[in-house]
Amino acid sequence: MAFLEIHEVHKSYGHNEVLKGVSLNVERHEVVCLIGASGSGKSTLLRCVNALEEISSGDIRIDGDTVSGAGVDLNALRRDVGIVFQSYNLFPHMSVLENVTLGPTRIEGLPKKEARERAMALLESVGMAEKAQAYPDNLSGGQQQRVAIVRALAMQPRVMLLDEITAALDPELVGDVLEIVRKLAEGGLTMLLATHEMGFAKEVASQVCFLDKGSICERGSAQDIFENPREERTQQFLSRVVKSGRL
Amino acid sequence: MTASELVSEEIQPGPAPSRPRPVTPLAAGGLLFSVVGIGLMVWAASQLRDYNHGALAATVVGAVLVVVSLYPLWPILRSFAAARERGALLRDDKLVLARRASAAGREEAQIAMGYAAAIVIVAGLLLVAFANSGGIAQTFFTSSAWRQSFPQMIRAFWTNIWVSAVAQVLVLAFGLLLAIMRMLPGRAGAPLRLIALVYCDIFRAIPAIVTILLIVFGIPLAFPTTAHWPPVWLGILALTMTYSAYVAEVYRAGLSSIHPSQSAAARSLGLSYTQTLRTVLVPQAIRRVIPPLLNDFISLQKDTALLSTAAIAEVVLTSKLWEAQLFNLSPVTLAAAFFIIITLPQARFVDYLIDRDARRRGH
Numbered sequence: 001m002a003f004l005e006i007h008e009v010h011k012s013y014g015h016n017e018v019l020k021g022v023s024l025n026v027e028r029h030e031v032v033c034l035i036g037a038s039g040s041g042k043s044t045l046l047r048c049v050n051a052l053e054e055i056s057s058g059d060i061r062i063d064g065d066t067v068s069g070a071g072v073d074l075n076a077l078r079r080d081v082g083i084v085f086q087s088y089n090l091f092p093h094m095s096v097l098e099n100v101t102l103g104p105t106r107i108e109g110l111p112k113k114e115a116r117e118r119a120m121a122l123l124e125s126v127g128m129a130e131k132a133q134a135y136p137d138n139l140s141g142g143q144q145q146r147v148a149i150v151r152a153l154a155m156q157p158r159v160m161l162l163d164e165i166t167a168a169l170d171p172e173l174v175g176d177v178l179e180i181v182r183k184l185a186e187g188g189l190t191m192l193l194a195t196h197e198m199g200f201a202k203e204v205a206s207q208v209c210f211l212d213k214g215s216i217c218e219r220g221s222a223q224d225i226f227e228n229p230r231e232e233r234t235q236q237f238l239s240r241v242v243k244s245g246r247l
Numbered sequence: 248m249t250a251s252e253l254v255s256e257e258i259q260p261g262p263a264p265s266r267p268r269p270v271t272p273l274a275a276g277g278l279l280f281s282v283v284g285i286g287l288m289v290w291a292a293s294q295l296r297d298y299n300h301g302a303l304a305a306t307v308v309g310a311v312l313v314v315v316s317l318y319p320l321w322p323i324l325r326s327f328a329a330a331r332e333r334g335a336l337l338r339d340d341k342l343v344l345a346r347r348a349s350a351a352g353r354e355e356a357q358i359a360m361g362y363a364a365a366i367v368i369v370a371g372l373l374l375v376a377f378a379n380s381g382g383i384a385q386t387f388f389t390s391s392a393w394r395q396s397f398p399q400m401i402r403a404f405w406t407n408i409w410v411s412a413v414a415q416v417l418v419l420a421f422g423l424l425l426a427i428m429r430m431l432p433g434r435a436g437a438p439l440r441l442i443a444l445v446y447c448d449i450f451r452a453i454p455a456i457v458t459i460l461l462i463v464f465g466i467p468l469a470f471p472t473t474a475h476w477p478p479v480w481l482g483i484l485a486l487t488m489t490y491s492a493y494v495a496e497v498y499r500a501g502l503s504s505i506h507p508s509q510s511a512a513a514r515s516l517g518l519s520y521t522q523t524l525r526t527v528l529v530p531q532a533i534r535r536v537i538p539p540l541l542n543d544f545i546s547l548q549k550d551t552a553l554l555s556t557a558a559i560a561e562v563v564l565t566s567k568l569w570e571a572q573l574f575n576l577s578p579v580t581l582a583a584a585f586f587i588i589i590t591l592p593q594a595r596f597v598d599y600l601i602d603r604d605a606r607r608r609g610h
Contacts, residue, residue, distance in 0.1 A: 052511050079517040089512035093531050102526060103516040155516060 009058035042194035082152030142173030422494030501532030
């Protein structure tokens with residue numbers, strides 16, 4: 001039994017079926033990369049896992065417990081499942097430190113002092129400690145994204161979902177953010193990430209899934225997918241990526 | 248005909264160098280306008296002095312106004328100097344310098360005209376005030392009437408101030424409650440959403456003065472136990488009920504202007520719907536709606552005057568009593584002045600809040 005099990009998940013917006021029966025297992029300490037064109041359903045799948053979107057049918061289980069459908073304590077689920085968004089989504093009216101301590105103090109009920117210590121340690125580890133009092137609008141995109149990662153980590157999630165977290169960054173800022181993710185992967189954090197950074201996926205992924213039009217077209221080790229794609233659609237997608245210079 | 252032929256020398260000759268535009272006519276116009284302004288101001292000052300029977304203060308004010316009205320002569324002088332310079336430079340064939348002198352001279356003439364226009368307006372207003380042997384001044388600005396009524400007026404105005412302050416606090420709370428009711432999610436929230444919607448529709452439709460009459464006169468009749476409640480509190484209730492409906496709309500606009508990604512980020516941390524509202528959505532919404540909120544508050548402040556119809560002794564009622572006693576509208580003008588004086592700092596205060604918020608967020 002895998003740690004995160006996604007079983008036959010369907011998701012429709014009206015008549016538009018975005019996910020057409022996706023099944024995927026993520027083991028503990030595994031890093032699974034979702035690749036695929038825009039609109040292939042990567043983001044939607046991630047948003048379904050922590051219930052920001054309701055699934056139309058299927059089943060999502062964490063540690064054997066079903067976390068989709070009615071009656072699930074979503075707030076508890078989301079404490080276990082952290083997500084980082086493409087557009088950072090920091091709270092602009094709070095300082096960096098307040099952004100990071102909001103979850104631990106409000107949800108875990110951690111005393112302010114301990115929450116600050118935890119936050120400062122995490123900010124230190126991503127090189128953002130000296131910006132603790134700054135407001136998000138004063139930070140670069142890369143800095144904001146590092147804070148957003150820390151904000152999610154501060155809840156000590158058991159699995160992290162990363163939704164194209166470098167897609168909105170200037171090219172020279174991508175490296176800093178990916179370096180953090182690399183460290184998290186080495187530290188054994190279970191992660192499910194959607195990405196356009198093929199080189200990075202190749203390097204950290206224990207499993208790569210190629211999504212096409214709402215279903216998983218091909219999956220395998222990074223080597224299998226990038227070196228020896230079997231499916232024609234995967235080959236086409238990768239050749240387009242190569243042409244655009246991203247692999 | 249090909250494209251290159253279109254732009255050939257013969258069809259499109261090179262542009263002629265632009266000539267400096269003339270300065271003297273503009274300067275002369277400015278001079279004429281300034282002289283008219285000065286003349287009007289001298290006339291207005293003499294009227295001011297005559298009306299006050301040659302009192303020293305009026306003479307001094309008049310003199311200052313006349314001196315100020317002389318100001319446009321200075322740029323006019325420089326404009327004429329520039330006109331002369333332009334002519335000299337043109338004779339020397341220094342086209343570029345002549346153009347610059349011309350531009351500077353024309354600008355000076357225009358500055359003079361701008362000031363002269365303001366002087367004509369001020370002098371004109373003064374002359375209107377003293378026309379009809381001081382009819383306007385007498386009706387609206389009789390200083391003896393101000394002196395007589397001032398002590399009572401300022402005490403009455405205190406009522407307007409605290410009534411609006413209390414009502415504003417209540418409106419802030421009740422309006423937010425209504426706004427949140429209107430945004431409750433799901434089928435469970437539907438009945439409350441409907442109630443809030445109906446409330447806002449009804450109380451925005453009823454003129455404030457009607458609500459005030461119904462509440463202040465009606466509540467004591469309907470509930471005899473409230474008969475000896477001070478009517479001013481019922482007035483506050485009526486104003487709160489009316490303005491909450493408006494403010495709820497302002498809040499709602501603020502809340503719905505916040506991008507859904509903020510809500511998603513908060514929920515993804517595990518915050519509940521209520522926690523998300525309280526820590527993420529409402530604080531951001533309030534910052535955004537401060538200017539429109541303050542507009543509504545200024546409006547509320549002015550509408551405290553409507554309490555006069557319910558025989559509550561606020562400043563407008565008091566001014567009307569004085570008006571009846573003195574057969575003079577100056578006390579009412581005084582009430583207007585009071586409202587102006589307390590409104591202006593509030594407008595500046597909002598500007599300050601907006602600036603501070605922008606600075607803190609680094610804009």
